[in-house]
Amino acid sequence: MSTELDIEFVRTQFPAFAEPSLAGSAFFENAGGSYACRQVIDRLGEYYRRLKVQPHGGYAASREAGQWMDQAYERLAPYLGVPPDWLHFGPSTSQNTYVLAQAARKRLRRGDEIIVSQQDHEANGGVWRQLSDDGVVVRDWNVDPRSGRLDPAVLATLITPRTRLLAFPHCSNIVAEINPVRAIVAQARAAGVWTVVDAVSYAGHGFADLAELDADAYLLSMYKTFGPHQGLMALRPAFLDWLGNEGHYFNAQQPRRRMVPAGPDHAQVAAAAGVAEYFDALDAHHYPSADPAHRAPRIRALLRAAERPLLQKLLDAVKDRPALRLLGPADAARRAATVALQVTSGSPADVVAKLAERGIMAGAGHFYSVRLLEAMGLAPDPGVLRLSFVHYTSAADVDRLIDALNIVLPR
Known part of the structure; x- marks a missing residue:
């Protein structure tokens, strides 16, 4: 079609x-x-007008505020091809990658190796490179200097039995070549290596099917995908379980709170559901008779x-x-x-x-x-x-x- x-x-x-x-x-x-699409703007304005209270509480406005926030996870998840509980909001992708790196710091040991690409925005490169201060070995996946391309054959030479994690972009914000994420992830997983994919420069051109890509962490910025100024990351549960807790100690058993040290921005999380509403409207306009289950x-x-x-x-x-x-x-x-x-x-x-x-x-x-x-x-x-x-x-x-x-x- x-x-x-x-x-x-x-x-x-x-x-x-x-x-x-x-x-x-x-x-x-x-x-x-x-x-930003109007659905996001309308939701943000309405939330501030009548739902700007502590969410998930016992009174009507609080319950509804929490429901609006929950809708963001529930509505965006089908467009990304993952369950809602894989999704985690944070103030930006830069902040989210920093939190991930700090959580990984608790699990990595001196002499463990990570691979970081030269294509990366500093937010998905520098935070991992800083782990070298703790004795983690950082290996650079260098680009071809003429084309800026990442060669998976080069990656194969970098993976060793001590490699624990690979960070790379879905596409660079400069070179913009779309990397073969599925193949790279499969290459890493075969060696027991976690994968962190920065999709900030890709997601504005269409949300990927994360079930197909199979990455352990996939990060994007809502404000570059027609939404509010929030970062969104999809974390595979096994990877989240491996990471250290970055939230309050008494929230360690609540997956959605483990990677948000400061707590969520209630209004902006609630407004993010407007991106899914916009995609719904696009689909209904262009494919009025099609099965809504296949919108993504x-x-x-x-x-x-x-x-x-x-x-x-x-x-x-x-x-x-x-x-x-x-x-x-x-x-x-x-x-x-x-x-x-x-x-x-x-x-x-x-x-x-x-x-x-x-x-x-x-x-x-x-x-x-x-x-x-x-x-x-x-x-x-x-x-x-x-x-x-x-x-x-x-x-x-x-x-x-x-x-x-x-x-x-x-x-």
């Missing part, structure tokens, strides 16, 4: 597209944070199909320009819709400023991927120009971006 995304319907679901202050602009910094794969395919031709058009427009170096593959089928470019004439920040004058919102810098840029021979300062979009980006937006690039960076 296939259909074309109704971009006009999609944009009615995002208040930003009706916001006067944003009129006349095209948003290409979605990798830094997407627009339909939405996944719908979003990807909407992005891919626009991504290919942008890649074709930038890949052979003398003033730019495209980082990552030039084939849209192999990457997410995040396009990082080395600017060979001028600075990325100057290009961003000039694009802004033409109504294009873009980003410049190292985007916390300093190690990756250095491995590819690029200076983190000034970094790269980054153009990123998601399914609500229109063909007209991409055309406008290409036209602006032609003016700002003539061939």
